[in-house]
Amino acid sequence: MCRVIDMNDILERSLLYDFYGELLTDRQKKVYQAVVFDDLSPSEVAEEEGISRQGVHDMVRRCEKLLQGYEDKLGLVARFSQTKDLVAQIRQQAELFRKTGDVSCVSRIEHISMEIGEL
Amino acid sequence: MCRVIDMNDILERSLLYDFYGELLTDRQKKVYQAVVFDDLSPSEVAEEEGISRQGVHDMVRRCEKLLQGYEDKLGLVARFSQTKDLVAQIRQQAELFRKTGDVSCVSRIEHISMEIGEL
Known part of the structure; x- marks a missing residue:
């Protein structure tokens, strides 16, 4: 089976799961992880969980929505x-300072760190 | 009425509400905000919401728990x-660099920024 893998999509899913995954039930987590991150087929997961392929598909969709x-x-x-x-x-500016000795990089670091403080 | 105000407690409650408040219902948000942040008495809120003082108290406790x-x-x-x-x-190190010109501050900034990247 040919799957088109979108890295942004994977990153997005990983971040959402990393942040909010613990609000899913243990069963939802298990099925979602297996299909989305361990790349198991819905059929394999269905067999393991004793539910239908459609059930797996629905659960993954439900998790994504949640x-x-x-x-x-x-x-x-x-x-x-x-x-x-x-x-x-900030890291880039620190590196730039190391290479060039340009002190304005440090002013920019100060400025950026204040900006983060306001987020 | 004399209330002992614990600033850490207020900060903690503000942060929790800032992060997760949107997962409460509109009614819970309204009552919680009134009592915790606007410092209205449970009696005042009870009257406004048409519920008992105990009801207000329970709702605030429930929100805190959630x-x-x-x-x-x-x-x-x-x-x-x-x-x-x-x-x-990082901001402190940048300020220190501005005052002392000590370039090791910038190395520390680079180090700290990498540490953040790993969080």
Whole structure:
């Protein structure tokens, strides 16, 4: 079977699961992990769990909807990602300072760190 | 009435509400905000909402339990606080560099920013 793998999609799913996965039931977690992260086929998971392929499919869809619902309400993945992006900028400025000795890099670091404080 | 105000407690409640408040119902949010943040008495809120003082008290307790439950499961307030603490350290190092010109501050900034990347 040919699957088109979208890395952004995988990253997005990983982040949502990393942030909100613990709000799923143990069964939901087990099935979702198996299909989405361990890349098992719905048939394999269905057999293991003693439910239908459709049941597996529905459970994965339901989990996706729940996880996305939490993010829609709380926006914590977005908030954390913004912070991480700004921290990456700080690291870049520190590296640039090391290479060039340009002190304005450190001013920018101070500025960015204050921006993060306001998030 | 004399109330002992614990600032850490207020901060903790604010953070929990800031992170997970949107998972409460509109009614829960309204009552919780009125009592906890607007500092209205349970009697005032009870009258406004048309419920008993005990009802208000129970709802506030229930909200606290829910918010703390989300944090116990997800730990996102703790994760975010760790990040903020490290960012504050970056800001301090940048200020120290501005005052002393000590380039080791920038190495420390680079180190801390990598630490944040691993959170």
